[in-house]
Structure formats: C-alpha cells, structure tokens
Amino acid sequence: MGSMSIWHWIIMLLYIGMIVAYFVALVRILNRMGYSGWWALLTFVPIGNIIGLWSLSKARWPGMDAKKIADTF
16 A cells, blocks of 8 residues: 555656656747746746746747737737
8 A cells, every 4th residue: 555556657757757848848938939948947836937927928029020020910
C-alpha cells in the first residue's frame, strides 16, 4: 500500500514531460514576442498569472509593427 506501482511512475513521468513541454513552448512564444522567458514563472503564482496575462495583452508587442496592426483591422 505504501509503494507505488510501475503505472504510477509512468503516469508521473508523462505528467512531468507535459509540464516541461508546456514551459518550453511558453518560453519560445515569449521570446518571439520580445519578452524574457522568465515571465513563464508567473504561471506558478496564483494571482500573478492573471496579472501577467493582463499586462501582456495590454502591452505593445515589440514583434508587431504599425503596418501589421493596420492590416488586421
């Protein structure tokens, strides 16, 4: 009862792999936006992730120029 079976270890490794893949993708997206990958750590802070998403949505993205924005509207 106190030890974990092989299936528990496999599920745990898959879960850790998904978390790592999520953070790798998030850091790549943040780098393409022109921001530091350290912003990804805000996902661990309960209220910080909401504030971080809000600030990123309202900020001017360095990767976007005025012509691209004008073409989308």
